[in-house]
Amino acid sequence: MHSSKLIWLVYFIFVYITACRGNFVKPKPAANVNEPQQIHIGFGQRLTDIIILWSTKNNDSSVAEYYTGNTNSKAIKGETIHFEGNPLGCQYLHRVYISNLTPGKKYFYKVFGQDSDSTSSQYSFTIPDVTKPLTYMIYGDLGLLSANLQFLKHEVILDPQKYSAIFHIGDIAYDLGSDGGRRGDKFLNAIQPMAAHVPYMTIPGDHELFPGSKDHYRFRFSTPNAGWPMPMYQLWYSLDAGLIHFVCISTEVFFLDKDNIDRQMKWLEEDLEAVNEDRSKHPWIIVLGHRPMYCSVNDDSEDCRKTDSVVRTRLEDIFHKYGVDLFISGHQHLYERTYPVYKNKVLAFSNRNPRATIHFIVGSLGNQYLTEFSSKPGGPWSANVVSAMEMEIYGKVKAFNDTHLFWTANKAMDNGVVDKAWIIQNQHGPFDQVVISDPLGAAGKQWRKHNQEDDNTFINLNFFYVDKDDYNTRVTVLMFTFIFLIFGICFRKKILNSFRYCCINHDKCKNGQLIPM
Ligand SMILES: *[C@@H]1O[C@H](CO)[C@@H](O)[C@H](O)[C@H]1NC(C)=O
Ligand SMILES: *[C@@H]1O[C@H](CO)[C@@H](O)[C@H](O)[C@H]1NC(C)=O
Numbered sequence: 001m002h003s004s005k006l007i008w009l010v011y012f013i014f015v016y017i018t019a020c021r022g023n024f025v026k027p028k029p030a031a032n033v034n035e036p037q038q039i040h041i042g043f044g045q046r047l048t049d050i051i052i053l054w055s056t057k058n059n060d061s062s063v064a065e066y067y068t069g070n071t072n073s074k075a076i077k078g079e080t081i082h083f084e085g086n087p088l089g090c091q092y093l094h095r096v097y098i099s100n101l102t103p104g105k106k107y108f109y110k111v112f113g114q115d116s117d118s119t120s121s122q123y124s125f126t127i128p129d130v131t132k133p134l135t136y137m138i139y140g141d142l143g144l145l146s147a148n149l150q151f152l153k154h155e156v157i158l159d160p161q162k163y164s165a166i167f168h169i170g171d172i173a174y175d176l177g178s179d180g181g182r183r184g185d186k187f188l189n190a191i192q193p194m195a196a197h198v199p200y201m202t203i204p205g206d207h208e209l210f211p212g213s214k215d216h217y218r219f220r221f222s223t224p225n226a227g228w229p230m231p232m233y234q235l236w237y238s239l240d241a242g243l244i245h246f247v248c249i250s251t252e253v254f255f256l257d258k259d260n261i262d263r264q265m266k267w268l269e270e271d272l273e274a275v276n277e278d279r280s281k282h283p284w285i286i287v288l289g290h291r292p293m294y295c296s297v298n299d300d301s302e303d304c305r306k307t308d309s310v311v312r313t314r315l316e317d318i319f320h321k322y323g324v325d326l327f328i329s330g331h332q333h334l335y336e337r338t339y340p341v342y343k344n345k346v347l348a349f350s351n352r353n354p355r356a357t358i359h360f361i362v363g364s365l366g367n368q369y370l371t372e373f374s375s376k377p378g379g380p381w382s383a384n385v386v387s388a389m390e391m392e393i394y395g396k397v398k399a400f401n402d403t404h405l406f407w408t409a410n411k412a413m414d415n416g417v418v419d420k421a422w423i424i425q426n427q428h429g430p431f432d433q434v435v436i437s438d439p440l441g442a443a444g445k446q447w448r449k450h451n452q453e454d455d456n457t458f459i460n461l462n463f464f465y466v467d468k469d470d471y472n473t474r475v476t477v478l479m480f481t482f483i484f485l486i487f488g489i490c491f492r493k494k495i496l497n498s499f500r501y502c503c504i505n506h507d508k509c510k511n512g513q514l515i516p517m
Helices: 003-024 151-160 179-195 214-220 257-277 311-320 442-453 470-492 492-505
Strands: 037-043 050-056 062-065 074-075 079-082 092-098 107-112 121-126 135-139 165-169 200-203 237-241 244-249 283-289 324-329 334-338 357-363 382-387 393-399 404-411 418-423
Touching: 037 200, 037 311, 050 107, 062 092, 079 418, 151 179, 165 311, 179 200, 200 244, 237 324, 244 257, 257 311, 283 404, 334 404, 334 418, 357 393, 357 404, 382 418, 404 470, 470 492
Parallel strands: 135 165, 165 200, 244 283, 283 324, 324 357
Antiparallel strands: 037 050, 050 092, 062 074, 062 107, 079 092, 107 121, 135 393, 237 244, 334 357, 334 382, 393 404, 404 418
């Protein structure tokens, strides 16, 4: 055969095989058309209550079957809602509430509908044992475009017991309601591998309050204290987690949901007052809200850049009054940690017995959406800033006991620690009441030890704050230096004369080398 004909023959065979490839593949068994998807769990009113949510394409009932390694399974029936706000996505949403589970125990579960015989795979969760130090993962602004979503999932799935919960603090899917609801479906399917195993706690950000996504947030998630779908006037909740009392608020009441300002403010005050009645039960108060009140971004139109920041004006005094230890937010696509700061003033350049709230922003996972450069420092209160341009970061908080809480910011790509801080508080409670006056006591020494051993927290110190020690010490040293200087100037002749005297009488000065006057 002529070689050019051979080439043509090979070419046609190739085209034929490529075009008909589908016909050579063995047909797959018919897909389980109504298979539960978008499975995610969260805490109910208590850490021993678990809410399971999922979606299906067709109408079906909602049942969850759960079991431990050595007990019989229990089946619990829940509710199904037909969600029409999701024209192109899965419209049947399911929710089951399981209560009174046992702390420290691992449960396996499956979800299904009785009407269509479609059952999910098996998943598991572990009820936190609050008598042990627990770790929580915290981030905002994730969405589907994060370059590191796979790494993040991997970190959680590798050891689902490592994190007692994940807090996604607003700006969830950009947006849950986009693309006829398919964006929300996609996002929830993407996070299912972690969110079906570890309670995925949420608060609304601005993207959950846009008209097209509001209902998606209320229907697709279910948080403690609220019914389901969550009513607009209850998009906030608190959660007792042993040493930590988490307060999850909607900062959108100050922006896109102003009808609910008073309602949330009243609830917030009551909640914080109640925890303060006995702080020994839940010494650490951590507030999670989408929008920050201090930030180092170069866009002066952002609320957190303004001197009359709405979030700050509304919340800072309450946080101070009730001794909120940490305020963690997102919204700005960067990572930032502050020193204890109140009314724009740094109260101390250390985290030992802070007398004001310490602020964190963990909004850099969604860097694909809009990246803020942190080129404009926010002020002396900024302890560390990392732009999302550099890396995507998630936060981790772990309370060891009532005096020691450890914070780290980790690079999503390889979990490398980017920033860390021990927060040591010996006197929890309202900040305006008690002032600790024993900086070198046991706690101080402990702090110093941590600081030298593994606390590399003060990375971004500027010229004035090179000393890791606390602010008061530096002021004292400066004051004494000043006094000595004045003393020296006033009595310079006397001092120099006494030097001259010494010199004359000194062996080495016998040849009369005097200090010139
Ligand atoms: C779904 O099925 C239930 C039980 O069969 C029925 O009561 C309900 O009306 C159905 N919902 C829709 C939207 O068809
Ligand atoms: C609290 O935890 C820290 C860190 O593990 C430890 O150094 C400290 O001794 C603990 N304090 C008490 C009172 O157990």
